[in-house]
Amino acid sequence: MKINVDRDRCVGAGQCVLAAPAVFDQNGEDGLVQLLQSEPGQDQHDAVTEAELICPSGAVEIHS
Template sequence: MKVTVDQQSCVASGQCVMTADDVFDQRDEDGIVELLEAEPTDDRTEDVRQAAALCPARAIHVER
């Protein structure tokens, strides 16, 4: 799996961090998403896909 984020679309809701905090973080100054792991392990697939689905700005993109 490959994950990318669009920081310009991010609205800093934090849903991604609450769902997969080992893959996503937020910048301290403005809460914008930061990608910690662009190619998470297979055991993280469900959480990463859920984080993408919960993102109100659709700023998370997941490829298989």
Template sequence: MKVSLNHDKCLSAGLCVVAAPAVFDQRDEDGIAFVLQDNPSEDQGKAVRHAAALCPGLAITVGEGSEQ
């Protein structure tokens, strides 16, 4: 699984961090989200896909490829 986040689309809602805290976090200064793990394990897949679905800015992209 490959995860990316478009910072320009991020609305700082934080829903990704709530849904998948091992994969996403937010910057303290402005709340913009960032990816902690761009190749999370498959056991985190459900949470990552849920985070992408919740994102109001549609900033998260989830692909099935792996760079591991």
């Protein structure tokens, strides 16, 4: 699984961080998504999938 985030689309809602804090964070300066792991392990699959689904701006994309 590979993750891409589009910081231009991000609105800083932080839902991805709540769903998968080991994979996502928010930048301290602008509050936008910061990707901590672009290829997380299988143990993060459910959390990352939830983050993609609940992102209000569609800034999180998962690729197999």
